[in-house]
Amino acid sequence: MTIVSPSMLSADFLHLERDIQMINRSEADWLHVDVMDGMFVPNISFGFPVIEAVAKICTKPLDVHFMIERPERYISQTAKLGAMMMNVHQEATVHLHRTIQEIHDAGMKAAVTLNPSTPVSVLEDVIGDVEMVLLMSVNPGFGGQKFIENTIQKVKRLRHLIEQSGSKALIEIDGGVQKETAPRLVEAGADILVSGSYIFRAPDPEKVISELKAL
Numbered sequence: 001m002t003i004v005s006p007s008m009l010s011a012d013f014l015h016l017e018r019d020i021q022m023i024n025r026s027e028a029d030w031l032h033v034d035v036m037d038g039m040f041v042p043n044i045s046f047g048f049p050v051i052e053a054v055a056k057i058c059t060k061p062l063d064v065h066f067m068i069e070r071p072e073r074y075i076s077q078t079a080k081l082g083a084m085m086m087n088v089h090q091e092a093t094v095h096l097h098r099t100i101q102e103i104h105d106a107g108m109k110a111a112v113t114l115n116p117s118t119p120v121s122v123l124e125d126v127i128g129d130v131e132m133v134l135l136m137s138v139n140p141g142f143g144g145q146k147f148i149e150n151t152i153q154k155v156k157r158l159r160h161l162i163e164q165s166g167s168k169a170l171i172e173i174d175g176g177v178q179k180e181t182a183p184r185l186v187e188a189g190a191d192i193l194v195s196g197s198y199i200f201r202a203p204d205p206e207k208v209i210s211e212l213k214a215l
Contacts, residue, residue, distance in 0.1 A: 002182075002215045003192040005030040005063045005172070006205075008054065009045060010196030016050075019200065020058050026206040027213050030063040030084070032174070032194045037068035040092050041141035048077060055081045063194075065113065065174070067140045068092065072099045079106035087111035087134055090122055100129050111172070115140060116148050120158045127167045132192070133158060137185075138175030147176025152188050159189030177212075186215045 006028050011019040023031055033051055038044040045067075055062060061084035066074065071088040072095075078086050086108045093099045096112065103110040111132035112123065116139055123133060135154055138145035155171060162169050172192035173185050182193055193212050202208040 001213050002186055002190075003029045003170070003172075004209050004212045005032040005192055005194045006199045006209065007032045007034060007174070007194050007196030009034045010200040012200070016054070017057060020054055022205055024057075024059045026209045028060055028209050029213075030192075031058050031060045032196075033062055033064045033083075035064065035066045035068055036141065040069045040089065041067045043141045048074075048081070051081055055083075061085070063087065063111075063172075065111075065134065066092070067113075072102060075099075075102050075106050075108075079108055083108055085109045085111050085132060087113055087132070089113045089115065089140075090118060091115055097126055097129065100126060113140075113174075116150070120154060120161055123158075123161065124165075127161055127165045127169060130167075130169050132170045132172055133162075134172040134174055134194075136175055137173050137177070137181075140175075145175060147178075147181045151175075152184055155185060155188040155190050179211075182212055183215055 034045055036043045036045040063085045064083045065087040069092055086103045090112050100110045109131040112130050113134040115136050137148050137151035170191040173190045174194035177193045177195040178198040199205050199208050
């Protein structure tokens, strides 16, 4: 079954506890937490005070995605939250291999994200060191964007790289994941689907999560 990681970015922040409790009840596997700094991406989302509050009530593992410059500055702080996965952009950290090692040393799983214009080939020398690769299927920074069609072929290329290298890395997709794109992504080789507005704006979010999991 597909792993589903609803994106907290699309939750109702006036009723955040209600939405987190919905995630707890649902069949969602993880909670995807997007941290944005207004520098690496044009938007600013939320920081550690909000994530700490969410961590106290969320019963699902936290899948923390840093869309910030020099994310390695926050490894120990993220580990203290009890995050399961720390996800950094290949484009945002100069010493990627060292950062992956430091994430592991802090007791978390390590993931690397690629922007839409970044080829999967840049991961050849670290693919065996990470637990997950996230492919952005929209340009990072805002929710609700249109799916970039090239992502389907990119998933296939990444799946080939993983199989050729003997890596155990999972493939996660974030951006424009909904009824039309989700089945095609899973068919291409995706393991984990991040979905925000498609889940949280649905009349029955728990039903949508179940449908994504069944793919």
